[in-house]
Each structure stands twice: as structure tokens, then as C-alpha cells.
Amino acid sequence: MKKAYIFPGQGSQFPGMGKELYDSSDEAKKLFASANEILGFDISDIMFNGTAEALKQTKVTQPSIFLHSVILAKVTEDFEPDMVAGHSLGELSALVGNGALSFEDGLKLVSKRAMAMQKACEINPSGMAAILGLDDEVVEKICAEIDEIVVPANYNCPGQLVISGSNKGIEIACERLKEAGAKRALPLPVGGAFHSPLMEPARMELAEAIKETQFNQPICPVYQNVNALPSTDTEEIKENLIAQLTAPVRWSQLVQKMVSDNGTVFIECGPGKVLQGLVKKIYREVEVEGV
Template sequence: MSRIAFIYPGQGAQKCGMGQDFYENSASARAVYDMAAEALRDEMDIDVRDLCFHENDKLDLTEYTQAALVTTCLAMTRPLVEAGVRPDVTAGLSLGEYCAIAAAGGMKEEDAVRLVRKRGLLMQNTVPAGEGAMCAVMGMTGGEIENVIRDVEGVSVANYNCPGQIVITGAAGAVEAASEKLKEAGAKRTVMLNVSGPFHSPMLKKAGEELAQVLEGVELSPLAVPYVTNVTAQQVTDIGQTKALLAEQVSSSVRWQQSMENLIAEGVDTFVEIGPGRTLAGFMRKISRDVTVYNVGAWADVEKVAQALK
């Protein structure tokens, strides 16, 4: 019997038109978009359905991206569950952790959408544009990178994505200096990322503290299944830990590779990536070839995955 994990992508997976085929074909998916549009009506100057389905200049801005992507991933989850596919555990990369908590039964979909809208604003506005940066490092292990950047003040690891792909974050000048040091130390390649801030760095600690205040007003529910937190890469079974972990997650490293390795070690052999793109499937190819990964990013995928897993 397969042990199934639903996994959700983070920022960067978004694309114009995402989820429109779900909206058109599934009443339950449509209900998620309609709910999100109503929940965010007074908080955004664009309808979330237009944000996701039609060309616009806002989808790639953090303050809009997060709400759009979480809405889409949750809308894609509903018909899959209705088709009989249910997870034994869930996980999400950075922003995707909110989808994972909602899919695990710990958070209302409406609260997840509202929270990530606030999270996006806090993350975008805490550090002025240009002061922070992020850089992808290829061809080095996390330990090797940690050793090199230890002497560069203001730089830390943002994402442990998979073997050979780590992202560093921090003050712009320091990240550029660290990038050069990493190339000298043997990195195959370093790529400065086109992002609006130093995400998952201590520079965003204030954003996490402000998010904690917002989280105080959100009611969570006991988890139906565990989810994995990015902060420790461990399964969470006690919803009482969730608010503190979400606040800390904003400024701490995303331990995705470790999260997936831990799930595999605990017997999870089937992963269903829910959301646009195949980023997480790509990471998994480098983490382990011994597991099966399915993608649900288009309406036709629901029936294929349901037939394979029922």
C-alpha cells in the first residue's frame, strides 16, 4: 500500500492562466476561487480570478503572487480529493506550507488565502527594494556552502532545494561577495535571482514578528494528517506548534531536501505535486529516484492521477 504525500510549490511556480481549466470544469475548484475573490475583495485592487487567468503586470509581484498561488493550489486539491486521492502527509515549499496545512485540515482555506496576502505584503515591504538579494548556487553541498559563507556577514542559506541546488540570501552586497567566493571555492555556477527581497533571511525577522501578531487572530483546527514544516524538516502532528513555526519560517531556511529525505525514510513512496509547473518533481529527481512523483497542474491530470492511485 502506497504512502502518499501531497506537496505544494512555492513562489516562482505561478503562471498566467493557472487553474482556469479547473475553474471551468469543477464546481468545487470554482468555489475556492470565488471564495478567495470575496475574501480578498477589499484587500487587493484586482480580482484574484483575473490575477490568475488573464495577462497582467501583478502576478509576479510578491504581494499578489502568494494569494494567487495558494488559491490555485487549493482549488486544484479539492477535485483530486473528491476523486478519491487522499494524502497520508502533506508538505509545501515556503509559501506552499500554507496549502499543506489547509490540505491537512489544520487551517480553513479562506484563512490560508488571507494570511498569505498579508505575508506577501510583509515580506515585500519589510526590506526596501534593492537592499536584499538571493542567489542560486549550483554544484556544491549545503555544508560546503555554509563553510564558505560563514565569514561573509549578512548572508545565510535560504533554501536547501535538492542536491546541487542551494539558494543563499541576505544583504545585496554581501550576497554578491559570497557568490564570488563560492565560485572560487568550486561552485559550478551562481545565478542572482530576480526577486524583490532577501526571502528566508534574518533580515525578515520583523516580518515574521508582525505575521505572528496576525496569526494570533486565526483559529486553527486539529490536523487530520501530519504536515512537514520547512523550519525543522520534521512532521507536525500538534497544531499548537503551527503559529510559531509559520512566524519563524519567514526568516529561517527552507529545508526542502531534508523534508523529502525524512518522508522517504519514513516510508512515503508516492508524491503528488499539486500546482502549476513541475519544480518539485525536478527537485525530487535529484533527491531520490526510488519514489514515484505525479503532477496535478492541469484538469486532465486529476483523472490520470486518480486512476493510478485509487
């Protein structure tokens, strides 16, 4: 029986997140204090006491989810993963979870990632939309036929694929996908076209930071977003992490691969239960739980 620890991405934040952790653990208190120092502002105060609107700020959202996930892993006594994975941003949390990155380096990379993505969003006004009730192949084909940048971005589970691209591309794609029989084609309240070619400026910026960061030999494989395959090779992990910003998140394929590699218990480590729900839709027979 293998334990698969999975770490959530953007959208899982909520007001008050991490407060319970802080109150119940001296180690958590130290890590939150360290995070405030590294980031140069009091992120713990925003997490514990801020509004939902305050948590939506780019410089806050991604580090908040990372901190909640990683500190939870660090204070959990029986945290012993056989395999790890994270959805988008969550891949960096997973890499701290399996020892490939230190807490400090992971947080610095998350902060740089958030800022680089924000800048890329400002260069190209763009967005994302959730497409429900169509086969992946149909969505891929329709996106490929549109003369605008619009691509599959998140393969979340069967019948749920998020697309990403220019505002015009998203608008045309949503119309055509509805005509093709999509149950819903719903624009998402996000700042830009994540996991699309429009994130190229952010990919280039993050590549420099990742190349300069020390990666250690992990204690177990990380199943990566870009190819849905396990890796313990630090150079390969780095390359895939850089490619992730402009490539789709192959979450559905990744979970299937973890199951075929004997992952039997999926434990979501971080805020919310989004990934537990997706795993159950991908593979009904496995056990899912939160930390």
C-alpha cells in the same frame, strides 16, 4: 504505500493558471469568487487573463499559487494524503490540504504574508542567489565567513542551495563560491532576502496574524520547512510557521524524512513541476506525479 502531497512555492506561477480548474468545476468557481471577495480585488481575472508581469506583483503572486494549489486539492476526488509538505509559501497550502487551516483563513494569512514580506524588502534592499555544484557544508562555511548578512535559505536538493542576504553579501558570496568551485552562482529575480534575518519585520507582523488564527487538528502530519520534521500539534505548527520567514527551507532534508517515514508516492498539487524535479534529485527511487 503512503501518499505524500507536496505544494509549490513562489516562482511556479504562469499566465492562465487556474482557468482550466475554473471552467471544469462548480466548486472551483465558488472558491475563486470567494477569494476575490476576501482579497478585495479580482485575482481570478489576473490569474486567467493577466500577463506574466501582472502575476509578479507581490499581492498577486503568493495568493495565486496558493489558490491554484488549494482549489486543485479541493476538487480532486481521491485527494487523501497520508502526509503533506509545502515549499516556503506552499506550507500554507499544505496546511489547508491537511485540514489544519480553513480555505478562508489560509488565504488571509497568505495575503498578509505577501504584504509583510514586501514591506520588509522595501526596508532592506536585498536578494537571493542559486548556488549549483557545491556541497552544503562549503556554502555554509563561506557564508559564515562574510562580514555581511548572507545565509543559506533553500536546501532544494543535493548540489543546489539558494543563499539569501544583503545585496553586498550576495555579491561577495557569489564571487567566493565561484572561486571555491561552484558550477554557477546565479542571482535570482526576487524582491528581497527571503528566509534570512532580513525578514524579521515580516516575521513579527505575521506572528500576530498566525496567533489570532484558528488552527484545527490536522488529518495527517505536515513536514515543516524549519526542522524537516512531521507535526500534528497545532501550537508547534504555528511556531514553526512563524519561524519559517527568517529560517532556511530544509526541503532536501524534509523529503528524505518523508521517504524514511514510508512516503513512496510524491504528488505535486499546484502549478508547475518544480517540486517533482527536486524530489527525483533527492531520492531517485520514489514515484513522482502531478495531480
